Amino acid sequence: MDLTVVAYVIYLLVSIGLTIWVARTLSHNGRIFLADVLHGNEKLADAVNHLLVVGFYLVNLGFVALYLNSDDEIADARGIFEALSTKLGVVLLVLGVMHLGNVYVLNKIRRRGVMEREQLPPVAPQGWVAPTTGA
DSSP: OOHHHHHHHHHHHHHHHHHHHHHHHHHHHHHHHHHHHTTTOHHHHHHHHHHHHHHHHHHHHHHHHHTOOOOSOOOSHHHHHHHHHHHHHHHHHHHHHHHHHHHHHHHHHHHHHHHHHHHSOSSOOOOOOOOOOOO
16 A cells, blocks of 8 residues: 555544544533523524534634645655654644634633623612712
8 A cells, every 4th residue: 555545544534533622622611601601591502612613623624635635755654754743733733723713712702791791780770869969
């Protein structure tokens, strides 16, 4: 079997596995943020979370597929490791950037929700008192 094909198979298995692992981590922990932002609306939090995970999969798996091609011929085991280290390193960097981007966006959404809640008075006003003039 051609060593380039072996490198492709290993690259795909590891990249897809990493993408699934990061997406599940984001989904599990991101749901908590979304539920907080959406004021406890669990169904909406689950729906938004699912949409975010689908987008994450599409972007990352699309990148993995596009980055699969290699112009270099792999001649030996050393070549496999060198090709894989480069390709997997770039995939890990892209996954990391996507993960940090998701965390940043979720945190921004959460902060906005917290700020909106803090602007509301804790108790509804009971009445109105006219200002008094100084004596």
